[in-house]
Amino acid sequence: MEDKRIRITETVLRDAHQSLAATRMKTEEMIPILEKMDQVGYYSIECWGGATFDASLRFLNEDPWERLRTFRRRMPSTKLQMLLRGQNLLGYRHYADDVVQYFVQRSVANGIDILRIFDAFNDLRNVETAAAAAKKEGAEVQLAMAYTTGEAYTIDYWKSLAADMESIGADSICIKDMAGLLTPAAAGRLIEELSSSVSVPIQLHSHCTSGVAPITYVKGAEAGCRILDTAISPFSMGTSQPATEVIAEVFRGTEFDTGLDRNLLGEIGDYFRPIRDRYIREGLIDPKMLTVDVKTLQWQVPGGMLSNLMSQLKELNAEDRFYDVLAEIPRVRKDLGEPPLVTPSCQIIGTQAVLNVMTKQRYKVMTQEAKAVLHGDYGRVAKPFDPVVQKLAIGEDRPITCRPADLLEPELPSLREKIASYAVQEEDVLTYALFPKEATEFFKYRDARENKIDPEIYDLKNKAYPA
Numbered sequence: 001m002e003d004k005r006i007r008i009t010e011t012v013l014r015d016a017h018q019s020l021a022a023t024r025m026k027t028e029e030m031i032p033i034l035e036k037m038d039q040v041g042y043y044s045i046e047c048w049g050g051a052t053f054d055a056s057l058r059f060l061n062e063d064p065w066e067r068l069r070t071f072r073r074r075m076p077s078t079k080l081q082m083l084l085r086g087q088n089l090l091g092y093r094h095y096a097d098d099v100v101q102y103f104v105q106r107s108v109a110n111g112i113d114i115l116r117i118f119d120a121f122n123d124l125r126n127v128e129t130a131a132a133a134a135k136k137e138g139a140e141v142q143l144a145m146a147y148t149t150g151e152a153y154t155i156d157y158w159k160s161l162a163a164d165m166e167s168i169g170a171d172s173i174c175i176k177d178m179a180g181l182l183t184p185a186a187a188g189r190l191i192e193e194l195s196s197s198v199s200v201p202i203q204l205h206s207h208c209t210s211g212v213a214p215i216t217y218v219k220g221a222e223a224g225c226r227i228l229d230t231a232i233s234p235f236s237m238g239t240s241q242p243a244t245e246v247i248a249e250v251f252r253g254t255e256f257d258t259g260l261d262r263n264l265l266g267e268i269g270d271y272f273r274p275i276r277d278r279y280i281r282e283g284l285i286d287p288k289m290l291t292v293d294v295k296t297l298q299w300q301v302p303g304g305m306l307s308n309l310m311s312q313l314k315e316l317n318a319e320d321r322f323y324d325v326l327a328e329i330p331r332v333r334k335d336l337g338e339p340p341l342v343t344p345s346c347q348i349i350g351t352q353a354v355l356n357v358m359t360k361q362r363y364k365v366m367t368q369e370a371k372a373v374l375h376g377d378y379g380r381v382a383k384p385f386d387p388v389v390q391k392l393a394i395g396e397d398r399p400i401t402c403r404p405a406d407l408l409e410p411e412l413p414s415l416r417e418k419i420a421s422y423a424v425q426e427e428d429v430l431t432y433a434l435f436p437k438e439a440t441e442f443f444k445y446r447d448a449r450e451n452k453i454d455p456e457i458y459d460l461k462n463k464a465y466p467a
């Protein structure tokens with residue numbers, strides 16, 4: 001008989017606090033519970049990548065690599081999973097292949113078992129290098145499709161994307177519904193179609209922003225999804241994932257039983273609850289994030305994007321134009337080839353829509369980023385660009401049609417030279433490659449903390465040399 005048991009990826013150490021608490025959970029707040037989490041029997045624990053790397057350096061004065069080694073030491077029995085933005089790694093631009101390959105190699109060497117890799121435009125040319133590198137290191141490669149709705153996104157689109165993912169070596173495929181747009185009916189149909197067209201397992205990753213995700217998970221399981229992403233209850237729901245304990249109870253005693261121990265999950269929930277409560281008291285978690293935002297479904301845009309737009313319009317004293325901007329978003333998105341609304345496209349499209357409405361003339365003013373999209377700098381989109389808008393953006397310039405990273409020279413040799421005086425470990429060159437400014441500040445801080453700089457001349461608390 002077919003094994004229908006659902007396996008669980010626990011996200012509390014990555015996406016859950018990234019979605020609810022601006023990625024501010026410290027390693028020291030995680031350490032006391034790691035050994036217990038390792039006993040649960042999760043399919044995997046998502047604990048690294050995404051925004052955690054940036055946030056560790058920038059806000060927490062932590063070495064992200066040391067955090068990963070801590071996870072590996074204290075959770076030897078569970079697969080550790082990370083989120084990687086394809087050729088963007090964990091940064092905000094395309095990196096040369098040598099940086100991508102070395103980053104993946106060091107991630108696996110320091111403890112990562114599963115790399116979930118995606119591209120914001122679902123352009124698989126932007127995930128190929130990372131996927132091949134992960135394969136070479138013997139890691140599990142999970143390719144993720146950025147889920148969205150729109151004219152271009154038919155069942156056939158997703159089926160052909162999934163088939164391409166399988167053909168470039170995906171060990172599993174994740175439907176990454178970052179905005180919580182996937183309804184139960186849509187999930188049922190999509191997963192049924194995908195599981196009949198590819199042979200690798202399908203994992204579902206959603207957010208409760210619009211409120212439908214727990215029901216979508218049930219439908220997904222019934223349709224053949226094998227792995228679900230959940231967060232332990234204190235860091236679940238709202239803009240985060242459905243609750244681990246709830247999903248375990250929903251399936252208990254059925255053919256989908258997760259087999260997870262209720263008491264053990266209870267103890268883990270008890271550990272994180274006071275941390276969540278303190279985050280609320282300190283203002284790190286806005287209680288609004290924990291509620292349902294149905295506008296997401298109504299307008300088919302991510303919740304975070306709506307609140308960003310509102311604050312942009314407030315600054316311009318133009319809150320009354322909110323609905324005009326909302327109506328302009330799908331038009332701009334179409335002109336730009338209808339990409340998924342995820343970082344960075346949601347910021348680019350949102351800002352351009354505001355400009356189009358406020359200047360009362362579409363594309364009178366165009367941002368550099370919108371021009372770059374229309375120049376092909378980010379890669380291929382699902383639909384062709386609007387030719388008139390593209391012409392406005394790039395004039396007589398010829399757009400890029402190759403893989404954007406093909407235009408990049410190797411970067412590692414010059415990066416190594418630049419940080420020679422700071423590097424204490426191989427991984428430092430990668431930290432510097434991704435975030436040069438933040439990395440340099442952190443390296444100085446680290447030297448001072450380890451007494452390599454006289455405290456009289458370096459102010460450890462303020463991370464600065466006095467003027």
Ligand code: CO
Binds near residue numbers: 015177178205206
């Ligand atoms: Co997510």
